[in-house]
Amino acid sequence: MLFICTANQLDPVPAPLLDRMEIIELTGYTEEEKIAIATKYLIPRQTKENGIDPALIEFPQESIALIARHYTREAGVRSWNSRSARSAGSWRADRGGHKEKLVITPEVIHEFLGGSRCGWIRRSPSAPSAPELR
Numbered sequence: 614m615l616f617i618c619t620a621n622q623l624d625p626v627p628a629p630l631l632d633r634m635e636i637i638e639l640t641g642y643t644e645e646e647k648i649a650i651a652t653k654y655l656i657p658r659q660t661k662e663n664g665i666d667p668a669l670i671e672f673p674q675e676s677i678a679l680i681a682r683h684y685t686r687e688a689g690v691r692s693w694n695s696r697s698a699r700s701a702g703s704w705r706a707d708r709g710g711h712k713e714k715l716v717i718t719p720e721v722i723h724e725f726l727g728g729s730r731c732g733w734i735r736r737s738p739s740a741p742s743a744p745e746l747r
Contacts, residue, residue, distance in 0.1 A: 647681040
């Protein structure tokens with residue numbers, strides 16, 4: 614008989630059970646892969662599903678990397694889709710009938726998504742608009 618179990622963390626698994634298990638760790642996407650998936654698939658899908666003209670919104674590479682690094686905890690990109698949907702919905706509600714282009718900066722990300730989910734971001738006194746990791 615063979616049992617297959619999956620877990621994101623081994624800490625909650627009782628030690629006696631761990632002793633009887635063969636652990637096989639599988640890695641998730643790298644940050645670069647998450648960024649590529651978001652750029653090629655997730656962001657275009659969310660802009661289309663939310664009726665946003667792609668010419669009116671811009672996602673700089675640094676902002677996409679910020680989301681990958683600080684707002685997606687899992688190895689894959691499941692939560693990225695829900696976070697980008699929330700951002701797109703918030704953006705559409707905030708914009709109303711406005712036609713100016715919105716650049717998704719780190720500040721806009723923080724406004725739409727709230728605090729970082731995977732660590733925290735501290736603003737540097739010398740560069741208030743640039744987030745820093747601590």
